[in-house]
Amino acid sequence: MDRFDRIFKLHNLFINRRTPISMKALKQELQCSRATVARALEEMQDYLGAPVEYNKKHNGYRYNRTSGERPYELPGLWFSADELHGLLICQHLLTRIGPGILQEQIRLLQNRIETLLALHPEAAKPKLANVKFLTVGGRRLSDSRHFLNAAAALFGGKRLSIEYRARSSNKHSRRDVSPQNLLYYRENFYLDAWCHLREELRIFAVDRIESAEILPEDAIVLPESELHTYFASAYGIFSGAARHTAVLVFSAERARWIADEHWHPEQQTKRLDDGRFELRVPFNDHRELLMDILKYGADVEVREPEFLVAAVVEQVEKMRAMYLK
Template sequence: MNRIDRLQAILTHLQSKKVVTAQEIADRFSISLRTVYRDIRALEEGGIPIGAEAGLGYYIDDSYSLPPIMFTSEEASAILIAGKIIPHTSDKTIDHAFQNALYKIKSVMKSEDKEVLEKLESSVKVFNGPYEIPQRDSIYLQDIQQALVKSKVLQLEYFAHYTQEHSLREVEPIGLLFYALNWHLIAYCRLREDYRDFRLDRIRNLEVSNETYNRKLDKAFDEYLAREREQYQSFEVELRIEKKMALYIHESKYWYGYLGETEDGNFVNMKFLNPDLNGFARWILCMLDSVEVISPVILRNQLVEMVQKLNSKYLDK
């Protein structure tokens, strides 16, 4: 990136946040802090009113009006892809808000970039299979985001799938996670007096209370994630699989912690990292005699126990 393009990108970055640190700019553009200071000074000399707060960072004066941001065709295409995915990873409330934002973005695009979006619009689809789950009106994503920003306590009715029970909870939200195709609220639960993971599609009702809480969100969230990583031991698994079966599980293997593979004649040696050997063993059973467990021994023992149970269930009848 030449310096002119970098100065424009830094200006856009400054517009995107209330305060931006010099280190953040240096990290994004892979430049030294000394270069950041020179670039900021160049923008100031160009008439951009950039303020600085000691120990915090740089900001653009609110009274300064900047021209509309222009997008490249690549950036416009990326926005289109995001718009296609959002309806399948959120709810109707978030989808509606994004589409409104997208109209505003399109309004400042150059005509050729608008043409790019129009041509791609009908050619890009997201297909979740023949049994696609209908999009919910709301999974409370907007309410939870507001509660995070304003440090508000949430009151929710939660359905626990494992126990098939409803419970009322007061929680202090610290973060949102998207994994296993679902959004999860990470929050301090006052009932359990500990951090808990609440899957959003299992929240039956949610209200944002007027009560606030005092908890440093980024620190609490990082501590929770670190604790989860330590708590759940992951096992290294090595399998020897027939090539035909390896092709059959080409997609599903990623759900089980796939790390890599090497070919060995008519077989493929695959390595995995997985915290749930019981669930992993049940998946292996689907492959019948097309797979051999190289390691660990505990997984081989689990498979033997499962096969013995199947034998006793069906051969004794």
């Protein structure tokens, strides 16, 4: 623990209690000698203006709470070395999950964190190149301003006028929407919104938004319960209330992975007597679920519903025919 960590720890001890703390207790909390604790207390008083006082009656140290109208706080933005390391890793993650998004803001944040970390001469600087985030299937945004405008409209409670090209049909449309949520799902960002053109809830892939303008009109904000029913009750990115339940049985070998995986908030699981693992997940549109099933090959058997079984068989037969040409 370096001297800044010790000061930070002392501050938290004093700010969270009113009774004096003995030197013995401070030595135990900081895991250092009496001389080191005394030096840290002097630095807090002399350089940081902390109202540290020694209470002779109780033979301990505390903050003098009568010296000001508000509780004392350390000047500036204070973090321990471990917290700064954690912030740097979070910043590093941001640059990976959304390349180009908030690039300038993230750069300034990193500079600020590194400046604060330099105040901890005993702390090693993290080797961020050794912290890796592997992403598969992420799509790069053509213009990060569309994401920023969507976020600003969401946080400001305003409507958004967008030009959108649907990936499924490649058709272009212009519409006004009331943003409800920003969703990061499977390496990409989506905007949950009330569409004033269709007069219903819709999901828009942010990378398919070609322009986004914040409007002066207030957005329609729907109840959280209604949003959950529409966006979160069914499996995956496809919206709408769940109308079906898939019953999947995984092999005993694959069960070691699936048993620890979270597919849906309302999933039901059961380990079978022969070691296999049963997973039940609610869904509406089966297309995304079908892709996830197929990637497990012969390690999963679809039991229900019948139309999902038929969809798997159809895809397997198409693959078989393709390779037997």
